[in-house]
Amino acid sequence: MKLLGVGGSAREVGVSGRLLDACLGVAEKGGWETVKYLVAGRDIAGCRGCLACEKTGRCVLSGDEAWRFYEEVVPGTDAVLMVSPVYFMGVPWSLKRLVDRAQVLYSRRVRGGRYPERGFSALILVSGTAERGSLAGPRRVLRSFLRELGYPCEYEGWLDAYEARPEALPERVAGLSEDFGRFLGRKMGAGG
Numbered sequence: 130m131k132l133l134g135v136g137g138s139a140r141e142v143g144v145s146g147r148l149l150d151a152c153l154g155v156a157e158k159g160g161w162e163t164v165k166y167l168v169a170g171r172d173i174a175g176c177r178g179c180l181a182c183e184k185t186g187r188c189v190l191s192g193d194e195a196w197r198f199y200e201e202v203v204p205g206t207d208a209v210l211m212v213s214p215v216y217f218m219g220v221p222w223s224l225k226r227l228v229d230r231a232q233v234l235y236s237r238r239v240r241g242g243r244y245p246e247r248g249f250s251a252l253i254l255v256s257g258t259a260e261r262g263s264l265a266g267p268r269r270v271l272r273s274f275l276r277e278l279g280y281p282c283e284y285e286g287w288l289d290a291y292e293a294r295p296e297a298l299p300e301r302v303a304g305l306s307e308d309f310g311r312f313l314g315r316k317m318g319a320g321g
C-alpha cells in the first residue's frame with residue numbers, strides 16, 4: 130500500500146514538514162510504502178482562469194510541475210496525507226497554486242458526472258494560534274481538493290498554538306503521528 134504525503138508549507142523545513150516526516154515514519158513502520166511531495170520550491174504555475182478545461186477536459190499548462198503531480202505522482206497512490214499550515218485563514222499560496230490547477234479535474238468530473246475513486250485521505254492542519262475559526266477555510270479547500278483527486282478525507286488532525294509551548298512540540302508531534310498511525314492501522318484492518 131502506497132501513501133503519498135503532501136506538505137503544503139512555503140518553506141521546506143518547518144513545523145508542518147516535521148509533522149509530515151513523523152507521520153510518514155509511523156506509516157512506514159506500519160508497512161506502508163511512502164512518497165513525500167513538498168510544494169515548497171517547486172515551479173507550479175497558477176491557473177490562468179482561461180476555462181479551456183471546461184471545453185476540452187485538458188489544461189493549457191499541461192507539462193509543467195502541477196501536471197506532473199496529477200499525471201505522475203498521484204497515480205498508483207492508495208492514500209494521501211496532506212499536512213499544511215494555515216496562512217491568513219486560508220492555505221499557503223504555494224499549495225493553493227496546486228489546488229487551483231485541479232480545476233481541470235473538476236471540469237472532467239462535471240462532464241463525466243462522477244468523482245474518481247482512488248482511495249482515502251487524511252488532513253492535518255498546523256496553525257500558530259488556537260483559533261478554531263481559522264481552520265474553516267483551509268478545511269473546506271483541502272477536503273474539496275482531496276475529494277476531487279479521488280481521495281475523500283477520513284481523518285483530520287490539528288496542531289495548534291505550538292509557539293506558546295515550544296517545549297511540548299516534540300511530544301505533540303509524536304502524539305499526532307501515532308494517532309494518525311492508529312487510523313492507518315484501522316484502515317488496513319478494515320481492508321484499506
Ligand SMILES: Cc1cc2nc3c(=O)[nH]c(=O)nc-3n(C[C@H](O)[C@H](O)[C@H](O)COP(=O)(O)O)c2cc1C
Pocket residue numbers: 138139140142143144145146213214215216217218219255256257258259260263
Ligand atoms: C503568511 C502567514 C500567515 C499565517 N496566518 C495564520 C493564521 O491565519 N492563523 C494561524 O493560526 N496561524 C497563522 N500563521 C502561522 C502558521 O500557521 C504557523 O507558523 C505554521 O507553523 C507555519 O507552518 P510551517 O512551520 O510548516 O512553515 C501564519 C503564518 C504565515 C507565514
